[in-house]
Amino acid sequence: xxxxxxxxxxxxxxxxxxxxxxxxxxxxxxxxxxxxxxxxxxxxxxxxxxxxxxxxxxxxxxxxxxxxxxxxxxxxxxxxxxxxxxxxxxxxxxxxxxxxxxxxxxxxxxxxxxxxxxxxxxxxxxxxxxxxxxxxxxxxxxxxxxxxxxxxxxxxxxxxxxxxxxxxxxxxxxxxxxxxxxxxxxxxxxxxxxxxxxxxxxxxxxxxxxxxxxxxxxxxxxxxxxxxxxxxxxxxxxxxxxxxxxxxxxxxx
Amino acid sequence: xxxxxxxxxxxxxxxxxxxxxxxxxxxxxxxxxxxxxxxxxxxxxxxxxxxxxxxxxxxxxxxxxxxxxxxxxxxxxxxxxxxxxxxxxxxxxxxxxxxxxxxxxxxxxxxxxxxxxxxxxxxxxxxxxxxxxxxxxxxxxxxxxxxxxxxxxxxxxxxxxxxxxxxxxxxxxxxxxxxxxxxxxxxxxxxxxxxxxxxxxxxxxxxxxxxxxxxxxxxxxxxxxxxxxxxxxxxxxxxxxxxxxxxxxxxxxxxxxxxxxxxxxxxxxxxxxxxxxxxxxxxxxxxxxxxxxxxxxxxxxxxxxxxxxxxxxxxxxxxxxxxxxxxxxxxxxxxxxxxxxxxxxxxxxxxxxxxxxxxxxxxxxxxxxx
Numbered sequence: 001x002x003x004x005x006x007x008x009x010x011x012x013x014x015x016x017x018x019x020x021x022x023x024x025x026x027x028x029x030x031x032x033x034x035x036x037x038x039x040x041x042x043x044x045x046x047x048x049x050x051x052x053x054x055x056x057x058x059x060x061x062x063x064x065x066x067x068x069x070x071x072x073x074x075x076x077x078x079x080x081x082x083x084x085x086x087x088x089x090x091x092x093x094x095x096x097x098x099x100x101x102x103x104x105x106x107x108x109x110x111x112x113x114x115x116x117x118x119x120x121x122x123x124x125x126x127x128x129x130x131x132x133x134x135x136x137x138x139x140x141x142x143x144x145x146x147x148x149x150x151x152x153x154x155x156x157x158x159x160x161x162x163x164x165x166x167x168x169x170x171x172x173x174x175x176x177x178x179x180x181x182x183x184x185x186x187x188x189x190x191x192x193x194x195x196x197x198x199x200x201x202x203x204x205x206x207x208x209x210x211x212x213x214x215x216x217x218x219x220x221x222x223x224x225x226x227x228x229x230x231x232x233x234x235x236x237x238x239x240x241x242x243x244x245x246x247x248x249x250x251x252x253x
Numbered sequence: 254x255x256x257x258x259x260x261x262x263x264x265x266x267x268x269x270x271x272x273x274x275x276x277x278x279x280x281x282x283x284x285x286x287x288x289x290x291x292x293x294x295x296x297x298x299x300x301x302x303x304x305x306x307x308x309x310x311x312x313x314x315x316x317x318x319x320x321x322x323x324x325x326x327x328x329x330x331x332x333x334x335x336x337x338x339x340x341x342x343x344x345x346x347x348x349x350x351x352x353x354x355x356x357x358x359x360x361x362x363x364x365x366x367x368x369x370x371x372x373x374x375x376x377x378x379x380x381x382x383x384x385x386x387x388x389x390x391x392x393x394x395x396x397x398x399x400x401x402x403x404x405x406x407x408x409x410x411x412x413x414x415x416x417x418x419x420x421x422x423x424x425x426x427x428x429x430x431x432x433x434x435x436x437x438x439x440x441x442x443x444x445x446x447x448x449x450x451x452x453x454x455x456x457x458x459x460x461x462x463x464x465x466x467x468x469x470x471x472x473x474x475x476x477x478x479x480x481x482x483x484x485x486x487x488x489x490x491x492x493x494x495x496x497x498x499x500x501x502x503x504x505x506x507x508x509x510x511x512x513x514x515x516x517x518x519x520x521x522x523x524x525x526x527x528x529x530x531x532x533x534x535x536x537x538x539x540x541x542x543x544x545x546x547x548x549x550x551x552x553x554x555x556x557x558x559x560x561x562x563x564x565x566x567x568x569x570x571x572x573x574x575x576x577x578x579x580x581x582x583x584x585x586x587x588x589x590x591x592x593x594x595x596x597x598x599x600x601x602x603x604x605x606x607x608x609x610x611x612x613x614x615x616x617x618x619x620x621x622x623x
Contacts, residue, residue: 097588109275119279126314130345135352142588161275161309192341 005068007032007164007196008053013062015048022048025223026062028215030164035190035197035210037230040217041245046200047091047168049217053198054166055083066164084112087157091168093149095141101128101152102137108159127155131185147178151185158189165189167199171206183209204248216242254311256280258289264297264331265289267319270304273312282319297329302336313339317346380602383580390500390507399500402508409512413474414519420469425457425524428465429531432456436532437540446540450550453532454525458559462525463517464611467570470517471603475578478509479599482582483592491583501583510575517571518564525563558623566614570607577603 006029013026022045030036038046051057053064055071064071066082074082095104105124109115115123121137128136131151133144141149150170157165170186171179183206190197201207207214207230214233216226218241226233226242237243244250254277259266267285286295298319305312316335320343323330332340360368393399436452482505485491494501529551536542542550581599585591617623 098590113276115275116278122279122281122318123275123310123314126310126317126346129317129347129349130342132349133352134346134349140588188341188345192338192345194338 005032006030006065007034007067008198009063009065009068010053011063011065013049013052013064014060015045015052015057016060021222023217023222023224028224028227030196030198032196033190033194034212035186035199037207037211037214038198038200038217039202039207039214039230039245041202041219044217044219046202046217050166050168050198050200054086054088055079084160085162086164086166087160087162089150089153089157089165089167089170091172093141093153095149095153095156097141100138100140101133101144101155104141104152105156105159108156112160123159124155127159128152130158130189131155132181145178147174147181150174150178150182154182154185154189158193158195161193162195164196164198167197167201169200169202171201171203176205179203179206180209186210204246216245218242254280256285256315258285259301260289260295263293263295264299265295266299266301268301268304269308269312269315272306273308273315275309275311277311279311279315282315282322286322295328297331298323299331299334301334302339308339313342313346316343320347379584380576380580384576386502387506387510387576387579390502391511393503394507399503399507402504405505406508406512409474409478409509410516412477413470413513413516417470417473417516417520418523420473421466421520421524422527424465424469425462425528426531428461429453429457429528429533430535432461432528433532433535437535441540446536446542447546447550449536449540449542450529450532450547451554453536454529454551454555455559457525457528457532458555458563460563460611460615462528463521463563463566463570464607466517466520466524466567467574467607468604470513470520470571471574471577471600471607474513474516475574475599475603476596478513478575478578479582479585479596480592482506482579483585483595486583486585487587487589487592506575506579506583509579510572513575513578514568514571517574518567521563521567525560562614562618562623566611569610569614573606573610574603577606 008030010029011027014024015022015026016024026049038049040046048057052059055064055066058072063073066086069082071079071082095101096107099107102121102124105127106120109120109123110117113120125134125137128134131154133148133151133155136144136148136152141152144152154170167186170182174182186197186199187210189195197210199206199210211230213228214226214230215224216233217223218225218239220241226238230246233242234246237246254269254273255271256267256269259268265286267282300316316332316339320330320332322328332343335343390399394401432453433449436449437446440446440448440452482491482501485505491501491505494504533544533547536547537544578599581595581602585595
C-alpha cells in the first residue's frame, strides 16, 4: 500500500436516518499513524459517523475509503475482509460476558487464523500483558473493574494486529487515573505498533493528551466546523462554539 | 519465520530472520535454547534483528516469552539490542507484574452432595420467605400502608389475560379434542360413547383446564416476569428503588402476583368452555352423538364443586406463577447470561410447584370427598 494514501478518507459524507439529517458535507482524511479525534456535543452524530467509518452503516450520500478503497463499492465478503484489518473498542466494552478474558481475546484469532490453540494462548497472554492484565486470562469480565474491562476490550481490539483502531468514547465512565492510564496506553500502542487510531470523545483532558488532530462536529450547523490539532484550535478557534467546547465555557461568559 | 542462534562469551545471540507473521506457528524459546546446546553456561541473551523482514504480534510474543524465560532461568535478556519499537512493546508487556491466577479446587462427591442438599434447603427457605414478604405486602395493601400500583397491575393483567387468549384458545381446544378421542376409543369398547361428554367436562373442569392454562402461563407470563425483573436487576434499577427506600416487593412484585392470580381463574373458566366445545365437536362429528345428548350427558353427573375445584386450583397456580417468576427475577446475577438462567429457572420452579400443588389439592379433595 503506497504510504501517500490516507488510512481513511471521507468525502461529502451525509449522515441521515430517513429524511432526518444528522450531519452533512463531511470531508476529511485520517493520515496513517495518527491519532484522530472526532469531538462534538452529545447528539451531534459522533458515534453515527464512527459507525459509517467502520462500515456498520451505509452512507446516505458520499464515500468512505479505507486505504483508498471505497467500502461500499465492494461486495460484502471483500468488505468484511477489509474490516478485519480494523479493531474496535466499543463504548460499553462489549466483552462477551460468558467467556473468560482469554476466550474473549482469543476468539478473533481462532476464527480468522490457522493458529493452534497453544499458539493462540501465547499470543493472548502477550496481548493481555500489553494492556497490563498479565495473569487475568481465566477471569470473567464481571470479575474485574471497569478500567480493566476497558483494557481487556482493547486487548481484544488489537488481537488481529489491526492497521486501524476505532475507539468509541474510551474514557467514559472511568476515573481520572484509569482514563489517564488508558490514554498513555493508546499513545504507547500507536508509537510501538504504528497503528492509525480514530477516537470518538468529548473528554477534553483525553483529547488534549492524545489527539494529533481533532474534528469538531457542530450540532447547530449540522456539519464539521473545525479540523486541526486541538491545542491549535483552542488558540485560534474558528468559531464561538468550538471555543466554548474546548474551554468548557458557556455562551454568556 | 525462523530463528538461529550464535554463542559468544556467555551470551546467546538469538537471531530471528525472515517474515514473522501471525499465520504461522510460533517457535518457542525453550527449544531454541536447548537446540543451541551451548558449550559453556549461558548468562545472557541478546538479539540480532539484522535479517528480520516483516513482523507482527507473533514476534512480540516470542520476545515476550524470551524475557519471561530469562527471568525464571536467571538470564540477563538484553532488550536494548532490539529495535526501539520492539523494545518498547516488550517493556510495555512487562510494565504490570503478573496477577496471581485463581485456582479452583474440585469439590469431592460428598461435598457436592452436601452443597446440593443445602442448596435445595435454601431454595425452599427462600421461596417461603419470599412468599411471606409478598403476603405482608398484601396485608399492607389492605391496611392502606402500602400503595397499590395500579398501572403495573393493569399492564400485567392485560398481558396475562387478553393477550394470552389466542394461545389458551388453541391449546384448550386441542386438549378437549384429545380427551374426546381418547375417551371415545376406550368407551366405545363398552358401548358407552354417551359418557364421552362426562369425561371431557369432568377432565377439563377439575384437572386439565387449570393445569394446561397454568403451564402455558408459566412459560408465557412467569418467564416474562423473570426476564423483566432480571433485566432491571442487571441494570441496577432494583438497587435504585431500594436506595429510595421503595420496596421492590411492593412496587414490582405484588401488583404482578395479584394480576396473574386474578387472571388465571378467568382464563381457566374460558379454557374449560373451549375445551368442552372441542370435545363436543369430536363427539358430534365422529361418534354420532347429538349436541343435546352431549349436553345432557354432561349436566347429569358434573356438579358445581368440580368447577370450583378447578377454579380454586387456578388461584393457587396463578400465585405460584407470579411468585416463582418474580422471585427468580429478583435473584438474577449480574451478567447477561444471568437473565437467561433466571427465566429458565422461573419456568422450571413454576411447573414443578404447580404439579406438586395439583397432587396435594387432588389428594385433599379426595380425602374431604369434595
